[in-house]
Amino acid sequence: MRGLARYLDDIELPRMLHAAFVRSPMAHARVVQIDVEEVRGMPGVVGVFTHGDLAGVGPIQAIGPRPEIKSSLRAVLADGKVRFVGEAVAVVVAESRYIAEDACELVDVEYEQLRVVANARAALEPGAPILHADLGDNRISRIERSGGDIDHAFAAAAHVVKVSFHHGRVGALPLETRGVIGDWDAGTSTMRVWNSSQMPHLLRALIAAPLGLAETQLEVMVPAVGGAFGLKASVYPEDIVVPAVSRLVGRPVKWVEDRYENLAASSHAKEIDIDMEMAVAEDGTFLGVRAKNLSDPGAYSMPPFQAHHESLGSVNCMTGIYDIAAASYVAETALTNKAPLGVYRGVGWTPGQTVREVLVDDVARAIGRDPVELRLQNCIPDTPYDSVIGPRYDGGSYRRSLELATEMADYRGIRERQIEQRNQGKYVGVGVSPYVEPTGFGGRIGNELGYPGEYYDTASISIQADGSIYVMSGLNSQGQSHETTFAQLAADGIGARIEEVRVVQGDTKSTPFSAGVYASRSALIGAATIGRAAHEMKRRLVALAADMLEANVDDVEITHGKAFVRGAPEVVKTIADIAAYVHWGGGAAAVDLEEGALSVSSSAAPGGSYGNGCVVAVVVVDIETGKIQVEKVVSVEDCGTMLNPMIVEGQVAGAVAQGIGDALLEEHQYNEDGAFMSASLLDYLYPSTMEIPDIAIGHLETPAPGVPGGFKGLGEAGVIATPGAVLNAVADALSPFGVRVHSTPLGPSKVLDLIDEAREAMSGSA
Amino acid sequence: MKPESFSFYVAESTQHALDILAQEGDDSKILAGGQSLIPLMNFRLARPAALVDVCHIPGSERITVDNAGVRFRCSVRHRDALHSNEVNAVAPLVGQALKWVGHEAIRSRGTLCGSTAHADPAAELPAVWLALGAEMVISGPHGERHVPAESFFKSFFTTDLNADEMLTEIRVPPAPDPSLRRTAFQEIARRHGDFAIVGAAVVIDLDGSGRIAAARVSALGAGEVPMRLRSAEAMLVGSPLDDQELLENVEAEVRKSVQPPGDSHASARYRKKVTGTLVRRSLAECAETPSTYEGML
């Protein structure tokens, strides 16, 4: 971290203007009239635009990917109605951001307040105001599925244990907020866009039509990105408005989201109510699991992941690592007057995993079993396993990771000390959360979620005349170190030195198509596409070297950038020699090669793979103040073959930290009137280093069978599994009081309430 | 998130600062460390027309420790007080509390006087001044006046300061016998470095026989201003510090006596209960160890 990266806000273009948005202070209102007269004459103001001024621009279309999800439209500036606090109503373009913000205050918007839909339950009540009249009602999706004989499972159960869980509304909170620069080049009818996106090609595909441009007229460039975590994998109004106004004023326009806009008006995540119940046999065998959920996606469906992603994601792996013969779910989503939900790391799987693992602990307590033993009893084998509810796991270390994580955490020792510590007034708890998650969102995993279509990515490699190597990938890094891992993949595949490899990313003009960086795709897709291209490049280099060395192709080897005849390593041709031979010597003509000998493009569509692992958390709860101290987190992950252990560990640590934030601190709050209560970082609390304990990481490697190199994704696991471990640890610490933990986040005030309620319930029943 | 435009002055002396305030009128504000004022301006919740930076007034960064106690001049930064051995020797409560204030970066800009003038009800220092019986030195167009901490804090973010006045110094009186003084500070925050949900500051002076000769107990986050908990103090005087039953009675008394507000971080009920707990724990801490500043957390 030396401050040398160039982010979007570092870009200065000649004649560039600055945009600021007028945003709705109302949760739900009709826009009666917008008066911009006072602004037009302001010195430094170049333009002010409302929906009416942007004829032919937009709307954002959220279509598919399943018939149960209603398609919907979103105007890029409020079209007669605002539906959440922070929604963009007008945009001012001025010589500086200061002037633009001054001008925004003078835009006079007259609102007529409408009744507010404050949460998803209210959205479904008869007579609730309907957010989008053309959708008929607020229920934007309802998806059902069942597998096995669920009725029989519950009929045969000796115990049925149920939870009603609320997962709070959180946000991804990247250090660098979103940002867009639009620069219309009227001479060539080209729109150049800089956007802090995690999916440049997909963004181009989705904003081209709203801007009325062909994809070839639109260049999307992504400079260094300071974190994204899924927040930058949706299409937002500003992505379209900023380029559109650049075209209108004929000058480049920059907009960098400020923290208020980021908190209020980009996207939130993970808000959902889940009811889940487990049918359990006398001996503790899990017979069946049933879930019904209702997600609150806010006011709009955001492409490409739409509004249902949280509700469907949360039930996708609902049987987890357990061998359960019957399962069923109903996954619903109902629109409300809040900011839209985006896809934050661990989309859907975070609440789904949390609720299931909390339920398993509740079952263990209800039937008097140790939660780890109960899990091991019900654990699936480590071989590939078809779950009854859709996912087909391709093999992992489901049992071993649970065993290893509990060993590393000294689970037995904690249990032994726990009683004595309680007697001394110290409430220590331990919680486990074994997980299995789909990674490398490819065709197979998509199909298992009921999505049609395959996913298709391409990478290319070219070698320059001096032997230095370009890897061009549409998978752009937001801090995940693709510069290292992709270079490593190419160098290993080619037999080149990693120092010679330069990774080019984040530019739709120079990099081949990729669907983007999300859903733990990069390792799998990078390995498949770059690996294939590197393999082909090696074949060509070997053929050229054989020609130069007057040897047989089968006898030539290439490693660390040098080609030689096997057994005679003293005579070498470096990759630079070979490149010069091709580029300058015309020597390549002697070899039968495809045109463009040292330029290769390869495509691949790996189906994806299931990663797994287990998180264990140890907490101490101060029962007088409700303060929770996370003492230790152990994370054992199995991401198949590890591409780079240092980067794997970085991913684990960051995700565990976000998981702790999710469990204990973070929440976007609205009041009953739809007012937004978390408008600054005084109110939206993310974990700092002081809240994160030492994280012990254990590695297991079960190579993915269908993926070149055997890689699996892992970047999301910590956010998926950590909250369940932390909540289980808190409930364990407070088990003497009979506390059950059924919501996030768990602040100290709530902890004391839970203790008081449990005490009252106990004394009431005694 | 940009402030409205404003004019900016750098004061060369206290008088210069006062002159500018007088000349610019009600819309002018003093700028100290800027750690509270600048965010408010960026949110446009504060829109001063003029700022007067007082951090370059010669000598304003001085801390004086002598037999009249400790004097913090107007631009003493949190970190300077926190790391001053002299301050920690005679008034360890200041350091005990300051380590809870924000983070290193905030403490190296924020000032004691700025925090005091800002008067956030959940800030640490105002409660410390109450517990130490500190005095505020205020300069204005009509000269200087001295206001005890207890009458300085009026309500949420409101003090006895007028718009044309400046807090030039905070004076902490010396302990009657430093070797018999015990102090403690405890708080609960959502995260380390956040403003407290609630907290307590305690100053106990023992007599020669180990009984409590004088007690000053204050709470933060428990109301719209930091407050002395006089009924609790009264219960303590004359008793030994290590009387467990007494501490529990004090805890109950504190819970009865405070009427805190609730917000998104904690309910009113929570604050009431935990204020009591923290007072009890602070007193227990005083009983356990002579107060010294034990370094950063």
Ligand SMILES: Cc1cc2nc3c(=O)[nH]c(=O)nc-3n(C[C@H](O)[C@H](O)[C@H](O)COP(=O)(O)OP(=O)(O)OC[C@H]3O[C@@H](n4cnc5c(N)ncnc54)[C@H](O)[C@@H]3O)c2cc1C
């Ligand atoms: C992230 C963060 C975390 C923080 N955490 C804490 C915390 O845990 N506890 C805590 O107590 N504080 C916390 N603070 C606030 C910090 O302590 C501030 O420094 C302090 O509140 C204000 O001091 P300042 O010197 O920055 O004053 P400024 O921000 O410059 O001024 C604050 C107000 O006081 C007025 N003022 C300043 N000096 C004088 C003077 N000499 N005479 C009259 N009026 C004056 C100003 O006009 C203004 O109205 C935090 C701040 C940040 C940014």
